[in-house]
Amino acid sequence: MPTSRTDRRLTLHARRHAGEPIWLFDLDNTLHAASFAIFPAINRLMTDYVERIANTDRASADALRADYTRRYGATLVGLVRHHAVDPRHFLQEVHTLGDLGPLVRAERSLAAIVRTLPGRKIILTNGPQAYARGVLRTLGIERLFEQVIAIEQMQGGHTWRAKPDLNMLRQVLRRARINPAQAILVEDTRGHLKSYKRLGLRTVWMVGHLPEARRDGTRQAVKGTGRPHYVDYRIHSLKSLHRINPRRNPCAPAVQTTSPP
Ligand SMILES: [Mg+2]
Numbered sequence: 001m002p003t004s005r006t007d008r009r010l011t012l013h014a015r016r017h018a019g020e021p022i023w024l025f026d027l028d029n030t031l032h033a034a035s036f037a038i039f040p041a042i043n044r045l046m047t048d049y050v051e052r053i054a055n056t057d058r059a060s061a062d063a064l065r066a067d068y069t070r071r072y073g074a075t076l077v078g079l080v081r082h083h084a085v086d087p088r089h090f091l092q093e094v095h096t097l098g099d100l101g102p103l104v105r106a107e108r109s110l111a112a113i114v115r116t117l118p119g120r121k122i123i124l125t126n127g128p129q130a131y132a133r134g135v136l137r138t139l140g141i142e143r144l145f146e147q148v149i150a151i152e153q154m155q156g157g158h159t160w161r162a163k164p165d166l167n168m169l170r171q172v173l174r175r176a177r178i179n180p181a182q183a184i185l186v187e188d189t190r191g192h193l194k195s196y197k198r199l200g201l202r203t204v205w206m207v208g209h210l211p212e213a214r215r216d217g218t219r220q221a222v223k224g225t226g227r228p229h230y231v232d233y234r235i236h237s238l239k240s241l242h243r244i245n246p247r248r249n250p251c252a253p254a255v256q257t258t259s260p261p
Contacts, residue, residue, distance in 0.1 A: 013146070014177030021119035021246030022178050024201070025145075026163075026187040027132055028125065029209040031114075031238070032106040032139060041103065045094040046075055053083050073162035073192075074126045076151065080160045087160055091151070095131040100138040107208070113238050114144050119246060122176060123148040124185075126162045149176065164195035173199065184246060186238075190231070197230035204244070208236040 028034035043065075050061040068078025079085040097103060107113065114121065121144055125132050129150040136142035154161045154168045161168040173180060180200035187193055188210055193203040205227070227234045233244055 010175070010177050017120050020182070021117075022183040023117055023119060023121045023241075023246075024124045024178070024183055024185045025114075025121065026125060026185075026189070026192075026206075027123055027127060027135060029188040030186055030206045031110065031141070032104055032135060033209040035209065035211045036105045037103040038097065038100075038135075041097055042094055045096070049090060049094055050075070050079070053079065053085060073164055074151065077160050077162050091128040091131075095128055097131075100134050104135060104138045106139055107238055110139060110238065111141050111144065113241070114141055117241060117246070121145050122178075123150075124163065124172070125149070126151050126154075128152060147176065163189075164192040166195050166198065169195060169199060184244065186241065190228070194228075194230045202232045203230060204233045204235060204241065205231045206235055206238065208238075 025031055028039065032038075046065055047058060047061045050056070050065055051058060054061060054064060056064070064078070065075045068075045068082075072078050072081070076085075076087055076090055079090060080087050123132060123136070123145050125148070127135075127150060129148060129152050132148050132150050133142060136145065136148070149172055151160070151162055154163075154165070154172065156168060156171065163169070173183070183201045184204060185193065185196045185201045186204040186206055187196070188206050190205055193205055197203050233240075235241065
């Protein structure tokens with residue numbers, strides 16, 4: 001079977017880094033506090049869009065968005081399936097945010113935290129490529145990631161898909177030459193971690209940027225938190241990633257937690 005230049009490059013890259021841990025990072029509310037200003041802005045733009053497309057009022061548009069996100073992982077997938085929306089037009093419209101500088105907020109020393117983690121680092125986000133790169137650039141960490149797997153790269157044929165679609169994840173891992181046993185997924189959406197766990201990845205639930213955790217600036221409990229069986233580590237700060245042994249035998253029982261008592 002013929003292989004493309006990208007395929008060959010990825011194979012060589014994976015060989016060069018064989019045996020090293022692979023960190024898969026979600027973007028929003030994981031690497032930065034999207035709920036601070038970016039999510040409110042995107043939500044507003046998305047609801048405007050859905051209102052126009054579905055020719056409905058604001059409350060119904062909000063309900064429709066929530067329903068599509070719950071069913072498909074992203075509003076976009078529902079709009080493409082049920083309203084024949086042009087996905088690229090939608091993505092561009094709802095991510096036109098102007099200067100990201102004042103909107104982006106993240107942990108102090110984020111770049112140092114990410115840079116000093118050993119192994120390959122990849123972004124896996126339901127956002128579009130241009131937006132993800134814009135945020136990473138604003139955070140000053142774009143060059144620390146070998147690739148950004150955004151929603152455009154999650155398509156299967158002509159079907160738009162999003163996290164946590166299991167088949168999409170399998171395909172994405174295969175394409176990026178990622179051995180699940182070596183991979184550690186860092187993500188704020190707990191439901192997504194359940195799917196990743198089924199693929200054999202180790203899972204880190206990052207709760208530090210969730211709105212509930214930030215309400216009064218303390219580390220108060222996030223609703224329904226605990227640590228479900230599919231969450232290997234629960235963290236409030238990305239700094240805690242350095243306390244995880246990235247080369248732990250994947251067959252060993254995952255009982256560790258880095259969350260405070
Ligand atoms: Mg997220």
